Amino acid sequence: MRQEALKVSPSSQPSMTKKQSKYDEYKRRRKILLKSQAYIVGLISLLALWSIWGTGFNLLSLVFGTYEILVFIFTDMFPPDLSVIGSLISPALDTLYMSYVGMVISVLVSLILGVLAANNLSPHWIVARVSRSVTAFLRSVPAVVWAIILVSGIGLGPLTGTIAIGLSGIGILGKAYAEVLESIDENQLEGVRATGANWFQVIGQAVWPQFKAGFVSWSLYKLDMNIREAAILGLVGAGGLGYYLQGSINLFQYKEAATAILMIFALILLVEYMTAKIRERII
Amino acid sequence: MMETILEIKHLNKTYPDGTEALKDISLSVKKGEFIVIIGPSGAGKSTFLRSINRLSEPSGGEILFHGEDIVKANRAKLRKIRRNIGMIFQGFNLVKRLPTVRNVLHGKLGYMSTWKGALGLFGQEEVEEALDILERVGLEKQAFKRADELSGGQQQRVAIARAINQSPSMILADEPIASLDPNASRVVMDYLQKACRDEGFTTIVNLHQVDFAKEYADRIVGIKNGEVYFDGPVHELTEDVIKAIYATDKEAMPV
Numbered sequence: 073m074r075q076e077a078l079k080v081s082p083s084s085q086p087s088m089t090k091k092q093s094k095y096d097e098y099k100r101r102r103k104i105l106l107k108s109q110a111y112i113v114g115l116i117s118l119l120a121l122w123s124i125w126g127t128g129f130n131l132l133s134l135v136f137g138t139y140e141i142l143v144f145i146f147t148d149m150f151p152p153d154l155s156v157i158g159s160l161i162s163p164a165l166d167t168l169y170m171s172y173v174g175m176v177i178s179v180l181v182s183l184i185l186g187v188l189a190a191n192n193l194s195p196h197w198i199v200a201r202v203s204r205s206v207t208a209f210l211r212s213v214p215a216v217v218w219a220i221i222l223v224s225g226i227g228l229g230p231l232t233g234t235i236a237i238g239l240s241g242i243g244i245l246g247k248a249y250a251e252v253l254e255s256i257d258e259n260q261l262e263g264v265r266a267t268g269a270n271w272f273q274v275i276g277q278a279v280w281p282q283f284k285a286g287f288v289s290w291s292l293y294k295l296d297m298n299i300r301e302a303a304i305l306g307l308v309g310a311g312g313l314g315y316y317l318q319g320s321i322n323l324f325q326y327k328e329a330a331t332a333i334l335m336i337f338a339l340i341l342l343v344e345y346m347t348a349k350i351r352e353r354i355i
Numbered sequence: 356m357m358e359t360i361l362e363i364k365h366l367n368k369t370y371p372d373g374t375e376a377l378k379d380i381s382l383s384v385k386k387g388e389f390i391v392i393i394g395p396s397g398a399g400k401s402t403f404l405r406s407i408n409r410l411s412e413p414s415g416g417e418i419l420f421h422g423e424d425i426v427k428a429n430r431a432k433l434r435k436i437r438r439n440i441g442m443i444f445q446g447f448n449l450v451k452r453l454p455t456v457r458n459v460l461h462g463k464l465g466y467m468s469t470w471k472g473a474l475g476l477f478g479q480e481e482v483e484e485a486l487d488i489l490e491r492v493g494l495e496k497q498a499f500k501r502a503d504e505l506s507g508g509q510q511q512r513v514a515i516a517r518a519i520n521q522s523p524s525m526i527l528a529d530e531p532i533a534s535l536d537p538n539a540s541r542v543v544m545d546y547l548q549k550a551c552r553d554e555g556f557t558t559i560v561n562l563h564q565v566d567f568a569k570e571y572a573d574r575i576v577g578i579k580n581g582e583v584y585f586d587g588p589v590h591e592l593t594e595d596v597i598k599a600i601y602a603t604d605k606e607a608m609p610v
Contacts, residue, residue, distance in 0.1 A: 213551055263448030263514070266408060267466025268438025269472060275472030277461055281452040 080330050101200055146328075148244055152330035160316060167312035167339060170233040171298035171307070175235070178215075178241025179291050185242065185251025192261075193279065195271075204250070211243025213299050219310045233310030237298050252286035253279065289355045292347035301341050303336045313339070357385040358543035360525060360557050361407070366416035368402055368581075377400040377413070378392075382456065386524075389551060389558045390571035395601050396517055399581040400561040405530045407559070408440050409433060413422040421524070437467025441518025441556070447510040449501035455513050458502050460487040462520030469522070488516045492546050508539030512546055520552055526551060528560040533568070544571055565597055 120204060123129075163355050187193050187202045194200035209293015217237035226232045266276040320328040362385035368377040376399045384390060393401050399601060405411035406420060409425060425436055441462070449458045463474045463481050471477075477485075491510040493544040497505055502513060511531055518526050532540035548571055551558045554587050562568045568575055575592050577585030577600040585596050 150528035237609065257451075259444065259446050259448045260450045263442075263444060263517075264450065265439060266410060266440075266444075266462050267461050267517065268434045268436075268450075269461070270434055271470055272469045273467075273472035275463065276448050277453075277457075277475060281450050284452075287435060332526045 105350070108263065108264065121158060148326040149330040151327065152334055153325075153327035156328050156331055157335075160313065160332060163306075163311070163316045164335050164339060165315045166230045166233075167299065167302045167306070167314070167336070168343075170230050170237060170302045170310070170312055171295060171343070173234045174241055174298050174302070175291065175295045177238030178245050180181075181238075181242045182245035182249050183278040185246040186253060187275070189246060190253035192256070192258060193275070203246070207243050207250075209243070209244030210239055211247065213243075215240035215305060216308055219305045219308050223309055228309040228311065228315075230311035230328040233302055233312060236305055236310060237301055239300075241294050245290060248290045249283075249287065252290070253283055256282040268310030284354070290353060292351055296340075296343055296347055298354060299340050357387060359383055360386045360421060362417075362419040363407075363416040364419070366398075366403070366406060366418065368406055368411065368415045368558040370416045376581050377406065378418070380578075380581075380583055382576065382583065382586070384557060384559070387555050389548065389571065389573045390560070391574075391577045391578060392561045392578055393566040393568050393597075393600065394578035394584070395529065398578045400578050401529055402581075403578060404527050404559060404561055407527055407565065408437050408442060410442070412597055434465060438521055439523050440551040441481045441521045441523040441524070443511070443514050443518055443528035443531045445533045446606070447507070447514050449510055449513055449517075451501070453502060454499050455505065456482065456485050456489060456501055457499040458513050459489055459516045459520050462517045465521065466538045478521050484515070485520055490514075491519075491550075506539070507535050508542055511535065511539075514552060515546055519554065523556060525557040525559070528558070530561050530563065533563065540567070553599065571574065 136351050185207055188199050189203035189207060191197070191200055194203070215236045218230055218239050222232045222236055226235070242297070261274055261278045262280065264274050269277065300316075302310075303314040305319070306312045306316065307318045309315060313332055317329055317332040320326070320332065361382075362382075363380060363382040366377055367375075369375050372610055382404060392401050392403065395519075401596050402411055406413045407420075409428075413426055417427065420436060420440070423432075423436065425433070425538070428436055456474065457477075458477075460477045460481060462485075463477065465478075465503075471494065486495065486498055490497050492515055493586070494509060494512055496517070497509060497513075502510060505513065514531075518589055532543055535543060535604040544567060545556070546562070550556065560571070569589050569592065572589055575585065576583060577592075577596065585592065
């Protein structure tokens with residue numbers, strides 16, 4: 073009897089307590105997880121409250137303001153003065169040129185910086201760091217600031233806007249390209265590398281096919297964004313529709329300004345439609 | 356007898372964390388041999404194979420291929436050596452978004468100028484040759500499909516075609532059938548064996564299926580804990596030897 077009891081206990085009872093302690097462990101870990109999630113949610117809420125206080129965000133002013141805004145739009149801006157459309161075509165084209173050439177500049181430079189910054193392709197980690205820092209710097213300076221700096225050197229006009237857009241675009245595309253490149257499948261590169269292919273051949277034959285979709289997507293997205301940016305750059309004298317917009321607002325010609333705004337809207341829709349079509353074709 | 360094509364002397368590989376993957380491996384391979392390497396997972400089979408074309412850098416030792424030391428080769432020389440060694444991977448490692456035929460054409464990259472290769476400007480002769488090779492592995496109908504549209508077994512045959520197109524003198528295959536079903540495995544091994552017989556390639560294959568190893572190999576090398584444990588013809592590989600190769604030092608799993 074005693075021997076039986078002894079036999080039973082090591083097999084059944086310890087396993088029960090083992091199970092119990094495993095469950096406790098599970099509960100303990102779960103509690104830690106929930107606690108850290110609660111901290112994160114709390115932190116985000118605090119930051120939101122702080123920002124609301126800091127910006128003086130007030131729903132009431134939005135409600136009352138809406139009336140004033142509508143009055144302004146309907147009395148001062150409506151109907152848009154469509155007779156100025158003829159004189160808007162050339163500034164609209166300027167905006168398009170600035171956006172497109174700006175994109176081409178950022179694509180060309182970002183391709184080089186992106187490859188150098190991607191950890192899996194970079195010839196050396198120091199090169200990757202330097203390239204990352206350059207793109208981060210270009211990204212941290214907004215296009216408007218670039219434009220203000222460039223206006224002092226190059227003067228007013230679309231060239232200033234183009235370079236400003238190009239420079240800030242490098243910051244964004246360089247980072248985006250590097251991230252796409254870092255997510256490509258290393259095994260495919262290895263397969264090509266094992267045939268005796270050199271670095272450029274691996275880039276062309278194994279990296280490019282994987283990179284193409286992300287490359288096209290990001291570049292077209294930047295073109296899309298550039299139209300918006302180009303309109304804002306006009307406000308600091310970098311030419312295009314924004315420049316015209318600012319001029320008419322300064323002269324209180326709000327009906328002309330309304331036409332310019334509609335024109336910007338039309339351009340954005342056009343580019344969006346075209347980039348969507350191109351993306352469909354290529355990807 | 357036949358000349359020695361590959362002579363490995365005291366090959367070592369230690370990972371940065373101190374793991375010794377290969378310990379003093381020496382092996383001599385004759386021209387045209389079909390060698391299968393067996394051993395438990397983690398024994399170092401893959402590291403050994405990848406050290407031969409330096410996809411994984413050895414820490415020490417010599418690898419003489421046609422009398423040239425691969426370990427000491429500079430980048431340019433290493434590329435010349437690599438084009439002379441076809442490699443087949445467990446995961447096929449084809450460029451999935453490119454057509455099958457282009458993947459086969461990649462075998463010619465080592466013979467082309469940098470820019471022609473990078474831009475994929477392959478000549479008519481090269482394309483025709485690639486299509487011929489695809490026909491030989493039974494995939495002429497799949498030539499213009501994207502590589503990722505093919506089944507696993509078909510993809511591995513494309514990889515074999517890519518290796519053949521390198522006109523190598525040696526082929527390394529790292530677990531070529533580990534991710535295939537038994538039927539596709541047999542087809543792939545048959546094509547690999549046929550290619551090696553027809554072209555006289557020296558072949559080293561890692562396998563973990565002992566039955567496949569016995570069936571296809573001229574010679575079997577057993578690797579255990581990073582060392583050569585057995586090296587001999589198939590008939591010397593007795594059940595006891597197999598058991599010893601696959602036995603682990605650790606205790607068996609509790610039932």
